[in-house]
Amino acid sequence: MTTSGMKLFFGTKLGRIYHADALNLMATMEDQSVNLIVTSPPFGLVRKKDYGNVDADEYLDWFRPFAVQFKRILRPNGSLVIDIGGAWIPGQPTRSLYHYELAIMLHKEMGLHLAQEFFWWSPSRLPTPAEWVTVRRVRVKDAIDPVWWFSPTPWPKASNRRVLAPYSDSMKTLLANGYKAKLRPSGHDISENFARDNGASIPPNLIALPNTESNSYYIRACEEKGISPHPARFPAELPEYFIRMLTDKGDLVFDPFGGSCVTAEVAERLGRRWVTCDVEQEYLFGGLSRFDFVSRKNRKRITYSLPSPASLWDESEESPALPEDGGKKRPVPTKKVQPVSSHASHEKSEAAEAVFAAPGSRRLL
16 A cells, blocks of 8 residues: 555554545555455534534535545445534434435445444433424434444454353343243244254344543543543444454554544454544544553453333323323423422412313423
8 A cells, every 4th residue: 555645653563543534545555455344424414523523414415535545545345434423403403314325325325234233322422402302302312323234245254253242140140040932923944953052152133331531541642631532432342343253463454534543443453454544633642552552461341231211101191191292392391390388288288289180281201
């Protein structure tokens, strides 16, 4: 790969960081030279962000030149993994479909195959968008990002043995007590192999990772150097999942939207060759701190469980009544109820109870 005209910002024996526009850098890269592109491009958001996002309705036109280059530089059995967050239609509690349109464009126009869709669930994500979630209470919090896995072939090289997950408590119990092979009511024939102890389980396509690093080495280093940290980082375990699953040591990993250089850090730590770039030099300066802390042995891995949505349900009637307008009218903030004085009349207490119990009255959940 030639790099004439590109500003080399930092390098190791395995990789290079360039202060460059991704399109300009990719123009210098050889055909079919990259094993894995794993990235989180600027999302098609409604509100402008510091890292340069594009309006959702303009997103496909903006992304198309990148997609052309991705297709050209990927090896025939390589993979393209894109973490792509969703967006809300301005002024209403409905979703943009731009990220699904992007997936369709990558398949129909670029000829890429959707190997599988993943969903990154961040348990720590705040209840947003606040207007629809915490004010009008007509939506639940948006806590997942779709992650598209594409390839030039229906058969990209991959192995789920690289990303096995711990057994659940119920599976451990089954292995300890034994399992009787039988035909399930669904028609699935569960054989005796189901009770074989393989040491770990095959994970689902729901990836549970918090995005909490408010006191991480990277954040502290940025603060010490007076550098603004990148505002849209993903946790290192997300690119690590796909680098482990889809590449071997020595393969080339590329992140065209390097940001805080987390993909580069993971690739370096796992012994993969790598290239990344970003147009914002300050983000790259912050990213350099990751290479002061590349060796992370004995890191604590946290396992998350997803509670049943029915955990708090009972047989009582739901309250309050659903808003007939779907939440279109913004609710009036409920005033705090002042404690009743011991000298208050018995009649006022009964009146207050009657109002609270009246059909259609508003109650705080």
